[in-house]
Amino acid sequence: MSEGYAFIGLGHLGGKLAASLVRNGFAVTVFDRDPAAIERLVALGAIAAGNPAEAAERAGNAITCLPSPKASEAVLASPDGLLNGLPAGGTWIEMSTNGRDEIVRLAGLASARGIETLECPVTGGVHLAAAGKITALVGGDADLYGRHRPPIDAMCAKSFLMGPIGSAAVIKVITNMLAFIHLVAAGEALMLARQGGLDLAQAYHAIVASSGNSFVHETERQLILNGSYDIGFTMDLALKDLGFALGMGRDFGVPMELASRVNAIFEQGKAAYGGGAWSTQIVKLLEDAVGVDLRAPGFPARPESPKDE
Template identity: 65%
Template sequence: MRYGFIGLGNLGGHLAASLRRAGFAVTVHDKDRKAADCLVEAGAVWADSVRALARQCDTVFTCLPSPQVSQAVLDQILDASRPGLTWVEMSTVGRDEILRLASHAATRGIATMELPVTGGVHLAAKGEITMLAGGDRSLFDLHLPALEAMGDKIFYMGSLGNAAVIKVITNMLAFIHLVADGEALMLAKRGGLDLAQAWQAIKASSGTSFVHETEGQLILNGSYDVGFTMDLALKDLGFAMGFGRAFGVPLKLANLTNDIFLEGKEAYGSNAQSTQIVKLLEDAIGEDLRAKGFPARLE
């Protein structure tokens, strides 16, 4: 089986590299040709266009920044593909959107599986990211070896659309935790505590979180370099609030967090790192959250 991979950004490039390291035949494409250089050196095949890639592959993974881009890329895949091809969407899209796109693909004989991932770019680089699969169980079983090459913990969530819901839930929690972690660290700083020791104490406590243990380090370093933007955070929070309305669940914390991220985007720009949301608090009270011994990037 030849896999195609479209979208070689912060996340997709690492995922495609894991596939290739595991010995899978991989053809790649990205709007930025340079993003594929390392993959081609490792034995991947470059395709000059989405259509060229679709003609060469049995299964196409996409890892893209927005539903609009997913729609545009899928249209090109369908223009060139043959019946029997499988499309695996790894981008974060809403449940209604993945169902709509899958229905569109099915009219051309193309099967769809959703496969959003969570855990961060540093885990993708090590092939240890968490994968959330939705779709026909036979597709999941067929492609499980490829999934195991890219990820560590792999959850089959059931029918198509279910993975979109749980992915949005996990991201919603992450952004809420991020804002809370900044406030907690600032309390420690203003309380006269050593921030490095405070971080360790929180990590060992009932109040810890994955966000504290990972992105908290980037805050204390001052790099904020998580490889995820304000715009992407707001996109995912928008999906969460949409689910809240659809399911009749009031999401007070998510709505407040969304408002805070809108402030962050206004202050630092749409392409600012999502972890810079904590900088709003730092700037507001003129106090930074810096401690020695923390990395600029997660490994």
């Protein structure tokens, strides 16, 4: 725990990750555009900074969790950004979801200033981040990964070193693409069950115990059955990640027929409900088309954090 860390980006996900660091005894300096988000972390024991450069200068290393490559570049390279605060030999740990080309380019900007980079996007959902049980997908130098394993392990139950910078971006986009495909399929499955006269709660539990089960079914489908849809992840973010997947398909020469169709469905969802709507509301397109809500009693409004065993 001798290393200090600045944490920039305290939104739905980043705030939970930063809180895990603080709870585990790390010296954490925080910054976010939302003063309330800073206050929540300061109440846990973090130190507030006035901008990313100040936070990075104080800590010596920096972690970011931001909504887009554009935001990451602004936090990294703006006049009050990380590159003007991190010392040579410091490390930038990027936990945002980026495309492969974006993270390689941004890591190059950092390297030119003597700053090393680990890409470390996470997967599993905000509820797992809150419990410190999310999974990290890491790209970068193995020795650098080893140096920063303590904070990664404090935030994440599992981590996988995928290869050099850019490797984690590829696997993270793949996992998100699969989740969105599963989500659309989940809506169609529930609607078939509903229109087939089945009890939706019983159908849910039967699928959990079947070969058709998935992580998305166990978590996000509960929020659909509740009617809250509150997954903490938006249509805009889904479309960003699907765009990365389609771009990789073009770059790698892989036909992406299913991902392309799911991307078009999410474009419909954004047009109908807005880019800020929860990604789970993609199922509402089907509900509205059929004129039937997919609801059942006994399901939570938000994903529940797993209990300690």
